[in-house]
Amino acid sequence: MADAIDGLTQILDLETIEDNIFRGHSPQVGWQRVFGGLVVAQALVAATRTVNARPPHSLHGYFMLPGDPSVPIVYEVDRIRDGASFTTRRCNAIQHGRAIFSLSASFQILETGLDHAMPAPDVPKPEDLASAAELRERFGSLVPDAMRRWFESTNRAIEIRPVDPLRYLGRGAPTPAQYVWLKAAKRLPDDQAIHNAVLAYLSDMSLLDTALVAHKRTLFDPDLQVASLDHALWFHRPFRADEWLLYAQDSPNTGGARGLTRGLIYAHDGSLVASVAQEGLIRLRRPSA
Incomplete structure:
Protein backbone atom coordinates (compact mmCIF):
# COMPACT_ATOMS: atom_id res chain seq x y z
CA MET A 1 0.00 0.00 0.00
CA ALA A 2 2.78 2.40 0.86
CA ASP A 3 4.33 1.99 -2.58
CA ALA A 4 1.01 2.70 -4.29
CA ILE A 5 0.24 5.90 -2.39
CA ASP A 6 3.81 7.12 -2.81
CA GLY A 7 3.42 6.49 -6.53
CA LEU A 8 0.12 8.37 -6.60
CA THR A 9 1.53 11.46 -4.86
CA GLN A 10 4.50 11.43 -7.26
CA ILE A 11 2.19 11.22 -10.27
CA LEU A 12 0.11 14.10 -8.90
CA ASP A 13 3.27 16.25 -8.68
CA LEU A 14 3.09 17.45 -12.29
CA GLU A 15 6.09 18.55 -14.31
CA THR A 16 6.07 22.22 -15.37
CA ILE A 17 6.84 22.50 -19.09
CA GLU A 18 6.13 26.20 -19.64
CA ASP A 19 3.97 28.91 -18.11
CA ASN A 20 0.49 27.41 -17.67
CA ILE A 21 1.52 24.09 -19.27
CA PHE A 22 2.17 20.91 -17.27
CA ARG A 23 2.85 17.25 -17.97
CA GLY A 24 1.49 14.25 -16.09
CA HIS A 25 1.88 10.49 -16.31
CA SER A 26 -0.26 7.44 -15.51
CA PRO A 27 0.75 4.46 -13.36
CA GLN A 28 1.92 1.57 -15.53
CA VAL A 29 -0.28 -1.15 -14.10
CA GLY A 30 -1.72 -2.63 -17.29
CA TRP A 31 -4.92 -0.59 -17.44
CA GLN A 32 -6.36 -0.14 -20.93
CA ARG A 33 -7.30 3.47 -20.25
CA VAL A 34 -6.45 6.19 -17.77
CA PHE A 35 -8.56 6.19 -14.60
CA GLY A 36 -10.93 9.17 -14.79
CA GLY A 37 -10.25 10.24 -11.21
CA LEU A 38 -6.56 10.59 -12.01
CA VAL A 39 -7.26 12.99 -14.90
CA VAL A 40 -9.60 15.04 -12.67
CA ALA A 41 -6.97 15.19 -9.92
CA GLN A 42 -4.10 16.11 -12.25
CA ALA A 43 -6.16 18.80 -13.97
CA LEU A 44 -7.01 20.25 -10.55
CA VAL A 45 -3.32 20.23 -9.62
CA ALA A 46 -2.45 22.05 -12.85
CA ALA A 47 -5.12 24.70 -12.28
CA THR A 48 -4.11 25.11 -8.62
CA ARG A 49 -0.47 25.73 -9.64
CA THR A 50 -1.61 28.95 -11.38
CA VAL A 51 -3.56 30.32 -8.39
CA ASN A 52 -2.02 32.21 -5.49
CA ALA A 53 -3.18 31.20 -1.97
CA ARG A 54 -6.82 30.47 -2.78
CA PRO A 55 -8.30 27.00 -2.27
CA PRO A 56 -10.70 25.49 -4.84
CA HIS A 57 -14.38 25.45 -3.98
CA SER A 58 -15.73 23.73 -7.09
CA LEU A 59 -14.77 21.98 -10.30
CA HIS A 60 -16.72 20.74 -13.29
CA GLY A 61 -15.27 18.49 -15.96
CA TYR A 62 -16.21 16.58 -19.10
CA PHE A 63 -14.57 13.36 -20.29
CA MET A 64 -14.32 13.38 -24.07
CA LEU A 65 -11.93 10.56 -25.03
CA PRO A 66 -10.42 7.59 -23.20
CA GLY A 67 -6.93 8.39 -21.91
CA ASP A 68 -3.94 6.42 -23.16
CA PRO A 69 -1.86 5.31 -20.12
CA SER A 70 1.21 4.62 -22.29
CA VAL A 71 1.90 8.29 -23.10
CA PRO A 72 2.05 11.50 -21.00
CA ILE A 73 -0.90 13.86 -20.61
CA VAL A 74 -0.30 17.56 -21.27
CA TYR A 75 -2.39 20.00 -19.21
CA GLU A 76 -2.92 23.50 -20.61
CA VAL A 77 -4.36 26.05 -18.17
CA ASP A 78 -6.25 29.15 -19.29
CA ARG A 79 -6.33 31.92 -16.67
CA ILE A 80 -9.92 32.99 -17.24
CA ARG A 81 -10.29 35.49 -14.40
CA ASP A 82 -8.56 36.75 -11.26
CA GLY A 83 -11.15 38.62 -9.21
CA ALA A 84 -11.14 40.17 -5.76
CA SER A 85 -12.74 37.08 -4.20
CA PHE A 86 -12.89 34.41 -6.89
CA THR A 87 -10.43 33.00 -9.42
CA THR A 88 -11.52 30.99 -12.46
CA ARG A 89 -9.40 28.57 -14.45
CA ARG A 90 -9.99 26.29 -17.42
CA CYS A 91 -7.73 23.30 -18.00
CA ASN A 92 -7.64 20.96 -21.00
CA ALA A 93 -5.95 17.56 -20.80
CA ILE A 94 -4.39 16.67 -24.16
CA GLN A 95 -3.05 13.46 -25.68
CA HIS A 96 -2.15 12.72 -29.31
CA GLY A 97 -3.07 16.30 -30.21
CA ARG A 98 -6.67 16.03 -28.93
CA ALA A 99 -8.42 17.04 -25.73
CA ILE A 100 -9.45 14.01 -23.67
CA PHE A 101 -10.84 16.00 -20.70
CA SER A 102 -11.83 19.59 -20.01
CA LEU A 103 -12.01 21.11 -16.52
CA SER A 104 -13.38 24.40 -15.19
CA ALA A 105 -12.39 25.21 -11.60
CA SER A 106 -13.22 28.08 -9.29
CA PHE A 107 -11.13 29.22 -6.32
CA GLN A 108 -12.17 31.54 -3.49
CA ILE A 109 -10.54 33.47 -0.69
CA LEU A 110 -11.32 32.07 2.78
CA GLU A 111 -14.48 33.69 4.12
CA THR A 112 -16.94 33.12 6.97
CA GLY A 113 -20.72 33.25 6.82
CA LEU A 114 -23.91 31.23 7.35
CA ASP A 115 -23.21 27.56 7.94
CA HIS A 116 -25.29 24.36 7.76
CA ALA A 117 -24.89 20.85 6.37
CA MET A 118 -26.87 17.65 5.92
CA PRO A 119 -26.06 15.27 8.79
CA ALA A 120 -24.03 12.16 8.13
CA PRO A 121 -26.02 8.92 7.74
CA ASP A 122 -25.99 6.42 10.58
Whole structure:
Protein backbone atom coordinates (compact mmCIF):
# COMPACT_ATOMS: atom_id res chain seq x y z
CA MET A 1 0.00 0.00 0.00
CA ALA A 2 2.78 2.40 0.86
CA ASP A 3 4.33 1.99 -2.58
CA ALA A 4 1.01 2.70 -4.29
CA ILE A 5 0.24 5.90 -2.39
CA ASP A 6 3.81 7.12 -2.81
CA GLY A 7 3.42 6.49 -6.53
CA LEU A 8 0.12 8.37 -6.60
CA THR A 9 1.53 11.46 -4.86
CA GLN A 10 4.50 11.43 -7.26
CA ILE A 11 2.19 11.22 -10.27
CA LEU A 12 0.11 14.10 -8.90
CA ASP A 13 3.27 16.25 -8.68
CA LEU A 14 3.09 17.45 -12.29
CA GLU A 15 6.09 18.55 -14.31
CA THR A 16 6.07 22.22 -15.37
CA ILE A 17 6.84 22.50 -19.09
CA GLU A 18 6.13 26.20 -19.64
CA ASP A 19 3.97 28.91 -18.11
CA ASN A 20 0.49 27.41 -17.67
CA ILE A 21 1.52 24.09 -19.27
CA PHE A 22 2.17 20.91 -17.27
CA ARG A 23 2.85 17.25 -17.97
CA GLY A 24 1.49 14.25 -16.09
CA HIS A 25 1.88 10.49 -16.31
CA SER A 26 -0.26 7.44 -15.51
CA PRO A 27 0.75 4.46 -13.36
CA GLN A 28 1.92 1.57 -15.53
CA VAL A 29 -0.28 -1.15 -14.10
CA GLY A 30 -1.72 -2.63 -17.29
CA TRP A 31 -4.92 -0.59 -17.44
CA GLN A 32 -6.36 -0.14 -20.93
CA ARG A 33 -7.30 3.47 -20.25
CA VAL A 34 -6.45 6.19 -17.77
CA PHE A 35 -8.56 6.19 -14.60
CA GLY A 36 -10.93 9.17 -14.79
CA GLY A 37 -10.25 10.24 -11.21
CA LEU A 38 -6.56 10.59 -12.01
CA VAL A 39 -7.26 12.99 -14.90
CA VAL A 40 -9.60 15.04 -12.67
CA ALA A 41 -6.97 15.19 -9.92
CA GLN A 42 -4.10 16.11 -12.25
CA ALA A 43 -6.16 18.80 -13.97
CA LEU A 44 -7.01 20.25 -10.55
CA VAL A 45 -3.32 20.23 -9.62
CA ALA A 46 -2.45 22.05 -12.85
CA ALA A 47 -5.12 24.70 -12.28
CA THR A 48 -4.11 25.11 -8.62
CA ARG A 49 -0.47 25.73 -9.64
CA THR A 50 -1.61 28.95 -11.38
CA VAL A 51 -3.56 30.32 -8.39
CA ASN A 52 -2.02 32.21 -5.49
CA ALA A 53 -3.18 31.20 -1.97
CA ARG A 54 -6.82 30.47 -2.78
CA PRO A 55 -8.30 27.00 -2.27
CA PRO A 56 -10.70 25.49 -4.84
CA HIS A 57 -14.38 25.45 -3.98
CA SER A 58 -15.73 23.73 -7.09
CA LEU A 59 -14.77 21.98 -10.30
CA HIS A 60 -16.72 20.74 -13.29
CA GLY A 61 -15.27 18.49 -15.96
CA TYR A 62 -16.21 16.58 -19.10
CA PHE A 63 -14.57 13.36 -20.29
CA MET A 64 -14.32 13.38 -24.07
CA LEU A 65 -11.93 10.56 -25.03
CA PRO A 66 -10.42 7.59 -23.20
CA GLY A 67 -6.93 8.39 -21.91
CA ASP A 68 -3.94 6.42 -23.16
CA PRO A 69 -1.86 5.31 -20.12
CA SER A 70 1.21 4.62 -22.29
CA VAL A 71 1.90 8.29 -23.10
CA PRO A 72 2.05 11.50 -21.00
CA ILE A 73 -0.90 13.86 -20.61
CA VAL A 74 -0.30 17.56 -21.27
CA TYR A 75 -2.39 20.00 -19.21
CA GLU A 76 -2.92 23.50 -20.61
CA VAL A 77 -4.36 26.05 -18.17
CA ASP A 78 -6.25 29.15 -19.29
CA ARG A 79 -6.33 31.92 -16.67
CA ILE A 80 -9.92 32.99 -17.24
CA ARG A 81 -10.29 35.49 -14.40
CA ASP A 82 -8.56 36.75 -11.26
CA GLY A 83 -11.15 38.62 -9.21
CA ALA A 84 -11.14 40.17 -5.76
CA SER A 85 -12.74 37.08 -4.20
CA PHE A 86 -12.89 34.41 -6.89
CA THR A 87 -10.43 33.00 -9.42
CA THR A 88 -11.52 30.99 -12.46
CA ARG A 89 -9.40 28.57 -14.45
CA ARG A 90 -9.99 26.29 -17.42
CA CYS A 91 -7.73 23.30 -18.00
CA ASN A 92 -7.64 20.96 -21.00
CA ALA A 93 -5.95 17.56 -20.80
CA ILE A 94 -4.39 16.67 -24.16
CA GLN A 95 -3.05 13.46 -25.68
CA HIS A 96 -2.15 12.72 -29.31
CA GLY A 97 -3.07 16.30 -30.21
CA ARG A 98 -6.67 16.03 -28.93
CA ALA A 99 -8.42 17.04 -25.73
CA ILE A 100 -9.45 14.01 -23.67
CA PHE A 101 -10.84 16.00 -20.70
CA SER A 102 -11.83 19.59 -20.01
CA LEU A 103 -12.01 21.11 -16.52
CA SER A 104 -13.38 24.40 -15.19
CA ALA A 105 -12.39 25.21 -11.60
CA SER A 106 -13.22 28.08 -9.29
CA PHE A 107 -11.13 29.22 -6.32
CA GLN A 108 -12.17 31.54 -3.49
CA ILE A 109 -10.54 33.47 -0.69
CA LEU A 110 -11.32 32.07 2.78
CA GLU A 111 -14.48 33.69 4.12
CA THR A 112 -16.94 33.12 6.97
CA GLY A 113 -20.72 33.25 6.82
CA LEU A 114 -23.91 31.23 7.35
CA ASP A 115 -23.21 27.56 7.94
CA HIS A 116 -25.29 24.36 7.76
CA ALA A 117 -24.89 20.85 6.37
CA MET A 118 -26.87 17.65 5.92
CA PRO A 119 -26.06 15.27 8.79
CA ALA A 120 -24.03 12.16 8.13
CA PRO A 121 -26.02 8.92 7.74
CA ASP A 122 -25.99 6.42 10.58
CA VAL A 123 -23.83 3.61 9.21
CA PRO A 124 -21.16 1.34 10.71
CA LYS A 125 -17.75 2.91 11.26
CA PRO A 126 -14.81 1.65 9.17
CA GLU A 127 -13.21 0.10 12.26
CA ASP A 128 -16.21 -2.25 12.47
CA LEU A 129 -16.12 -3.31 8.80
CA ALA A 130 -14.15 -5.99 7.02
CA SER A 131 -10.75 -5.03 5.63
CA ALA A 132 -9.76 -5.77 2.04
CA ALA A 133 -7.89 -8.88 3.20
CA GLU A 134 -10.96 -10.11 5.10
CA LEU A 135 -13.19 -9.47 2.09
CA ARG A 136 -10.80 -11.48 -0.10
CA GLU A 137 -10.91 -14.34 2.36
CA ARG A 138 -14.71 -14.23 2.70
CA PHE A 139 -15.87 -13.56 -0.86
CA GLY A 140 -12.89 -14.14 -3.17
CA SER A 141 -14.12 -17.48 -4.48
CA LEU A 142 -17.70 -16.25 -4.98
CA VAL A 143 -17.18 -13.29 -7.31
CA PRO A 144 -16.39 -13.15 -11.06
CA ASP A 145 -12.76 -13.31 -12.17
CA ALA A 146 -12.47 -9.57 -12.91
CA MET A 147 -13.79 -8.67 -9.47
CA ARG A 148 -11.62 -11.30 -7.78
CA ARG A 149 -8.50 -9.81 -9.37
CA TRP A 150 -9.51 -6.44 -7.94
CA PHE A 151 -10.03 -7.97 -4.49
CA GLU A 152 -6.67 -9.76 -4.71
CA SER A 153 -4.75 -6.57 -5.51
CA THR A 154 -2.88 -5.70 -2.30
CA ASN A 155 -0.97 -2.63 -3.53
CA ARG A 156 -3.66 0.04 -3.86
CA ALA A 157 -3.26 3.72 -3.09
CA ILE A 158 -6.78 4.05 -1.65
CA GLU A 159 -8.12 1.78 1.08
CA ILE A 160 -11.82 0.96 0.60
CA ARG A 161 -14.33 -0.55 3.01
CA PRO A 162 -17.88 -0.93 1.64
CA VAL A 163 -20.65 -0.91 4.23
CA ASP A 164 -22.61 -3.56 2.28
CA PRO A 165 -20.19 -5.90 0.46
CA LEU A 166 -23.04 -8.36 -0.22
CA ARG A 167 -24.26 -6.05 -2.94
CA TYR A 168 -21.29 -7.15 -5.08
CA LEU A 169 -22.75 -10.65 -4.95
CA GLY A 170 -26.18 -9.44 -6.08
CA ARG A 171 -27.58 -9.96 -2.60
CA GLY A 172 -27.67 -6.39 -1.33
CA ALA A 173 -30.67 -4.11 -0.99
CA PRO A 174 -32.02 -3.10 -4.46
CA THR A 175 -32.17 0.58 -3.48
CA PRO A 176 -29.91 2.74 -5.72
CA ALA A 177 -27.71 3.88 -2.84
CA GLN A 178 -24.53 2.69 -1.16
CA TYR A 179 -22.04 3.76 1.50
CA VAL A 180 -18.30 3.33 1.19
CA TRP A 181 -15.45 4.37 3.50
CA LEU A 182 -12.24 5.45 1.75
CA LYS A 183 -8.86 6.94 2.66
CA ALA A 184 -5.32 7.17 1.39
CA ALA A 185 -3.39 4.05 2.31
CA LYS A 186 -0.74 5.95 4.32
CA ARG A 187 -0.05 9.35 5.86
CA LEU A 188 0.10 12.26 3.41
CA PRO A 189 1.99 15.56 3.72
CA ASP A 190 0.14 18.38 5.48
CA ASP A 191 -0.25 20.46 2.28
CA GLN A 192 -4.02 20.86 1.78
CA ALA A 193 -3.55 21.00 -1.99
CA ILE A 194 -2.36 17.37 -1.90
CA HIS A 195 -5.42 16.32 0.10
CA ASN A 196 -7.68 18.18 -2.36
CA ALA A 197 -6.08 16.33 -5.27
CA VAL A 198 -6.35 12.93 -3.57
CA LEU A 199 -10.01 13.57 -2.74
CA ALA A 200 -10.63 14.52 -6.38
CA TYR A 201 -8.97 11.22 -7.33
CA LEU A 202 -11.02 9.04 -4.98
CA SER A 203 -14.27 10.92 -5.73
CA ASP A 204 -14.46 8.96 -9.00
CA MET A 205 -14.21 5.61 -7.20
CA SER A 206 -17.38 3.46 -6.88
CA LEU A 207 -19.67 6.41 -7.70
CA LEU A 208 -21.01 5.34 -11.09
CA ASP A 209 -21.35 1.82 -9.74
CA THR A 210 -24.19 3.15 -7.55
CA ALA A 211 -26.41 3.50 -10.63
CA LEU A 212 -26.14 -0.27 -11.07
CA VAL A 213 -27.21 -1.22 -7.55
CA ALA A 214 -30.94 -1.16 -8.33
CA HIS A 215 -30.32 -3.55 -11.24
CA LYS A 216 -28.11 -5.90 -9.18
CA ARG A 217 -25.30 -5.22 -11.61
CA THR A 218 -21.65 -4.22 -11.13
CA LEU A 219 -18.97 -2.48 -13.18
CA PHE A 220 -17.40 -5.90 -13.73
CA ASP A 221 -20.31 -7.32 -15.75
CA PRO A 222 -18.92 -8.18 -19.20
CA ASP A 223 -22.10 -7.20 -21.07
CA LEU A 224 -21.95 -3.59 -19.84
CA GLN A 225 -20.02 -0.67 -21.31
CA VAL A 226 -19.55 1.83 -18.48
CA ALA A 227 -17.63 5.12 -18.59
CA SER A 228 -17.75 8.51 -16.86
CA LEU A 229 -19.14 11.35 -19.00
CA ASP A 230 -18.84 14.30 -16.63
CA HIS A 231 -17.83 15.00 -13.04
CA ALA A 232 -18.55 17.82 -10.59
CA LEU A 233 -17.01 18.31 -7.15
CA TRP A 234 -17.62 20.96 -4.49
CA PHE A 235 -15.28 21.44 -1.52
CA HIS A 236 -17.07 22.54 1.67
CA ARG A 237 -14.77 22.19 4.69
CA PRO A 238 -11.14 21.28 5.48
CA PHE A 239 -10.35 17.55 5.68
CA ARG A 240 -7.55 15.03 5.47
CA ALA A 241 -7.68 12.44 2.70
CA ASP A 242 -5.50 10.09 4.77
CA GLU A 243 -8.24 9.79 7.40
CA TRP A 244 -11.44 7.81 6.83
CA LEU A 245 -14.04 9.53 4.64
CA LEU A 246 -17.59 8.23 4.27
CA TYR A 247 -18.85 8.41 0.69
CA ALA A 248 -22.68 8.38 0.84
CA GLN A 249 -23.89 7.79 -2.71
CA ASP A 250 -27.23 7.55 -4.50
CA SER A 251 -28.53 7.41 -8.06
CA PRO A 252 -31.77 9.32 -8.78
CA ASN A 253 -32.05 8.19 -12.40
CA THR A 254 -30.84 5.71 -15.00
CA GLY A 255 -32.13 5.87 -18.57
CA GLY A 256 -31.12 6.53 -22.16
CA ALA A 257 -27.94 4.48 -21.65
CA ARG A 258 -26.84 6.96 -18.96
CA GLY A 259 -26.85 6.91 -15.17
CA LEU A 260 -26.85 9.92 -12.83
CA THR A 261 -25.12 9.55 -9.47
CA ARG A 262 -24.55 11.85 -6.49
CA GLY A 263 -22.35 11.68 -3.43
CA LEU A 264 -21.81 13.39 -0.10
CA ILE A 265 -18.38 12.95 1.49
CA TYR A 266 -18.15 13.11 5.28
CA ALA A 267 -15.16 13.11 7.61
CA HIS A 268 -15.00 10.47 10.34
CA ASP A 269 -16.41 13.03 12.82
CA GLY A 270 -19.54 13.51 10.67
CA SER A 271 -18.69 16.88 9.13
CA LEU A 272 -19.66 17.29 5.47
CA VAL A 273 -16.47 18.05 3.52
CA ALA A 274 -17.48 17.68 -0.15
CA SER A 275 -20.33 16.97 -2.59
CA VAL A 276 -20.09 15.18 -5.93
CA ALA A 277 -22.28 14.60 -8.98
CA GLN A 278 -21.55 12.50 -12.04
CA GLU A 279 -23.31 11.16 -15.11
CA GLY A 280 -21.94 8.15 -16.90
CA LEU A 281 -22.50 5.95 -19.90
CA ILE A 282 -24.21 2.65 -19.02
CA ARG A 283 -24.72 0.78 -22.28
CA LEU A 284 -25.73 -2.81 -22.78
CA ARG A 285 -23.33 -4.40 -25.26
CA ARG A 286 -24.94 -6.04 -28.27
CA PRO A 287 -24.24 -9.77 -28.51
CA SER A 288 -21.56 -10.52 -31.08
CA ALA A 289 -22.88 -12.14 -34.24
